[in-house]
Amino acid sequence: MKNFLINLWIFFFIFLKVSFSSDLAFITNQLSNSVSVIDLETYKVIKEISVGSRPAGVAVTKHGKRIFVSNPESKEISVIDGYKLENIKNISLGKGPLGIALTKDDKFLLVADWYDHKVRVIDSCTLKLIKEISVGKSPAGIDTDLKNSKFYVANRDDHTVSVVNIKNFQVEKVLKAGKRPFAVALSPDNNFLYVANVKSNDVSVFDTKNYKKITTIKVGKSPYAITFLQDGSKAFVTNQHENTISIIDTLNKKNIKTLEIGEYPEGINFYIKTKEVLIVNWFDSEVVVLNSMNLNIKKRITVGEGPRGFGNFIGPNLTKNWNIVYKNNCG
Amino acid sequence: MKYLPGIIFLIVSFFNLTITDVFSHGPTRQKLKESITINAKPEDVWNLIKDFGKIDIWHPSISKVESDGKTRTIYYSPRNNTAIKQKLENYSAEKMMYKTSITEVDIKFFPVNTYTANISVKGNEDGTSTVLWKAAFYRAYVNNDPPPELNEAAAIKAVKEFIQSGLNNLKKKLEN
Numbered sequence: 001m002k003n004f005l006i007n008l009w010i011f012f013f014i015f016l017k018v019s020f021s022s023d024l025a026f027i028t029n030q031l032s033n034s035v036s037v038i039d040l041e042t043y044k045v046i047k048e049i050s051v052g053s054r055p056a057g058v059a060v061t062k063h064g065k066r067i068f069v070s071n072p073e074s075k076e077i078s079v080i081d082g083y084k085l086e087n088i089k090n091i092s093l094g095k096g097p098l099g100i101a102l103t104k105d106d107k108f109l110l111v112a113d114w115y116d117h118k119v120r121v122i123d124s125c126t127l128k129l130i131k132e133i134s135v136g137k138s139p140a141g142i143d144t145d146l147k148n149s150k151f152y153v154a155n156r157d158d159h160t161v162s163v164v165n166i167k168n169f170q171v172e173k174v175l176k177a178g179k180r181p182f183a184v185a186l187s188p189d190n191n192f193l194y195v196a197n198v199k200s201n202d203v204s205v206f207d208t209k210n211y212k213k214i215t216t217i218k219v220g221k222s223p224y225a226i227t228f229l230q231d232g233s234k235a236f237v238t239n240q241h242e243n244t245i246s247i248i249d250t251l252n253k254k255n256i257k258t259l260e261i262g263e264y265p266e267g268i269n270f271y272i273k274t275k276e277v278l279i280v281n282w283f284d285s286e287v288v289v290l291n292s293m294n295l296n297i298k299k300r301i302t303v304g305e306g307p308r309g310f311g312n313f314i315g316p317n318l319t320k321n322w323n324i325v326y327k328n329n330c331g
Numbered sequence: 332m333k334y335l336p337g338i339i340f341l342i343v344s345f346f347n348l349t350i351t352d353v354f355s356h357g358p359t360r361q362k363l364k365e366s367i368t369i370n371a372k373p374e375d376v377w378n379l380i381k382d383f384g385k386i387d388i389w390h391p392s393i394s395k396v397e398s399d400g401k402t403r404t405i406y407y408s409p410r411n412n413t414a415i416k417q418k419l420e421n422y423s424a425e426k427m428m429y430k431t432s433i434t435e436v437d438i439k440f441f442p443v444n445t446y447t448a449n450i451s452v453k454g455n456e457d458g459t460s461t462v463l464w465k466a467a468f469y470r471a472y473v474n475n476d477p478p479p480e481l482n483e484a485a486a487i488k489a490v491k492e493f494i495q496s497g498l499n500n501l502k503k504k505l506e507n
Contacts, residue, residue, distance in 0.1 A: 030359055054359040072358035075475070096475050098358050114358050115475050138355065157355055180354060199354055221420075241420070241432075241447060264467060283362060283467060306362060 022317040023273065026067050026080070027280055027287060028055040029304025035069055035078075036303035037085055038287060039317065040271060043299050046319075047085050051078035056308045057100040058267075059109060060315030066124065067315065068109050070097040077111060079127065082318045091127055094120060100311055101142040101151065103166055112139035112153050119153055119162075121169060131169045135162040141183035141225070141310070145190050145208075152193055154181040161195055163211065173211055177204045183310075185226035185235070187250065194235055194248075196223035203237060205253055215253045219246035225310065227270045227277065229292055236277050236292075238265035245279060245290075259295060262288055267309025280309035356444045356469040361483060363490055366463045367498040371505040373454035376462060377427045379505065380450065383419045391500040392493070402434070409492065413440035420447065427452040433468075441493075442471035442485045448494075462501060464494045 025038040029048075033055060037047040052071025055078065059068045067080035076090040077097055095115035102109055102124060109122040112135070119139060121131040136155025144151040144166070153162050154177065161184060163173040178197030185194045186208070193206040196219070203217045203226065220239025223246070228235050235248040238261075245265055247257040263283035270277055276298065279288040285307055289299040369376055379389050384398030386405060395406040401419050406412045416435035423429065428451035436443065446468035453461050468490060472481035479485065 031362065056358055072475075096358055263465075282360065283465065306360070 022320075023271070023314055024064070024317045025269070025271075025278060025287065025309075026058050026060060026069075026313045026315070027267070027303045027307045027309045028058050028069055028313075029285075029307045030054050030056055030282075031306030032304035033071075034304045035067070035080065036307070038301055038303070040273070040314070043289060043301055045301065045303060048304060049080060049085060049087050051080075051087055052076040052090050056310050057098055057111075058309060058311040058313045059100045059102045060312060061102060061106045061124065062315075063106075064316035064318045068100055068102075068124075070100045070111060072096040072098050072114055077109070077122070082315065085319060089127065091122075093122075093129070094118065098310070099140045099142045099153070101144050102312075103144045103148050103151070104146050105148050107148075108166070110142050110144070110151055110153075112142055114138050114140065117155075119151075119164065133164060133169050133171065135164070135171065136160045136174065140181075141185075141196075143184045143186050143193075145186060147190075152184045152186070154184045154195060156180050156182055156198070159197075161193070161206075175206055175211055175213070178202050178216060183223070183225040185228065187235075188228055188230060188232040192250070194226050196226050196237060198222050198224070198240075201239075203235075203248065217248055217253055217255055219248075219255055220244045220258060224266045225268045227268045229270055230272050230275075234292075236268055236270070236279075238268045238279060240264050240266060240282070245277075247295075257295075259290075261290070261297075262286065262300070267307070267311070267313060269309075269312060269314050271314055278314070280307045282306055282308060354445075355473045357473055357475070357477075359469070359483070360445075361468055361470070361487055361490075363466045363487065363494065364463070365465075365491070365494045365498060366461055367502050368455070369460050369462060369502045369505050370458075371460055372458065373427060373452045373460040376452045376460045376501070376505060377424075380452070380462075380501065381424065381427075381429075383422070383429060383431070386497075389501050389504055390497040392496050407441065407493070409496075410440040410489070413437050415441055421449075438471035438481065441489050442481045443489060444469040444471050444473065444486075446490070462498060464498060466490050466494065 023040045027036045035049045053074035057070035064082040069078040079089040081088045094113040097111045098114040099112040109124045111120045119133045136158030138157040139153045141154045161175040177195045179199035181195045183196040195204040205214045221241035224238045224240045237246045249256045262281035267280035277290040287301045387393040387396045394408045397404045421430035430449045433446040448466040470486040
């Protein structure tokens, strides 16, 4: 009987955790200087948070306590508190912070600066500047690996990708991409690096073991960002100037489908819980929810003006009281 | 001679301003969505605008246009008759729409960068038509802290004038 009760308790807690844990999407609205917060249970915008000027990049810590937003025009990083969903601080940084990402241990926020060609490393807890790393011209998209050992940044106006060691923040290697690479994305197993080249309308694929370029995959016009399914079998790429997304079969490294999605699709994230792909349409000011299996569009959610959602914009919802127990650290 | 460094600085800045990497741009894209309702059938509206190479027959501010069907150079009279080179990106007679981009422009007169636009005609229930002209573009200044003549407001003003004068004249032509 005692065992049964304990089991019941455990079961109850698991049930609580599963049924009450929900997630949010944080969409940067570049032309309305705000972030729209979407509840991914109801697909409703629950809040619009004012940030700096012309927000573009976004990164959310694993536990959702902090959300970082880059504002290239006001040269600031906005820090949003995940419990209150309020902008708690704007940090002045560099000349044009754009692409941002967190290391997988959430210790460091990496900020690519479009104008002074550097990546800055910020302590995500103390918000202090730790290091400045010179990379190529107009660095944009960043991705970090699972082992906290390397990060990759696309240098748009140099046609390269810098590979940076996270242990010592040294540039280890510079890879030659296609024309005007903007976004980078590691496959879920981290074996491959995909790079979207805006001007050559293709995706370069590198082997991360030896940094050799394996192939180049043609996609639509002006590819902007990339996301993978959880199992890595497919990659989804937004094509800004074609109003479509390209779906890549990652095993054969082929573009297998092009799908009309809306005007100027930009930021794109895979949402593990529902196996949906969230796509940010800049011109239409909406987020499209796409079923990744049958490719049906489930919903179109109106957000603020000119959304870009450049980065990983999904994180846990902490606005419910019972989560307050975690409140002490900043990760 | 004491002005020499200043003169060199001016020359260098001038070159930096005009000979920029044409594919670079700032971090913020602008958008404009302008529309007009015209008391005419959509087919008639489309008939007037459908020829990419003959924009001068309905846009009042284009003094001359040279076109090979896929690209066109328009001479835009309100801004010093400046030449703007455009490309036809997409065309659908069925949907009555086409998409253009600017491939070459003198930012001194028309301060925009990486411009694309979409013009389309739709019929309304009451027999009128709506022409929708959507544009996406960056300001001309590719670096941070732009001077006023090359900032966001200057880019929006230039594009707005271009689109609105075109739409207004289109209405006038079709309704008279």
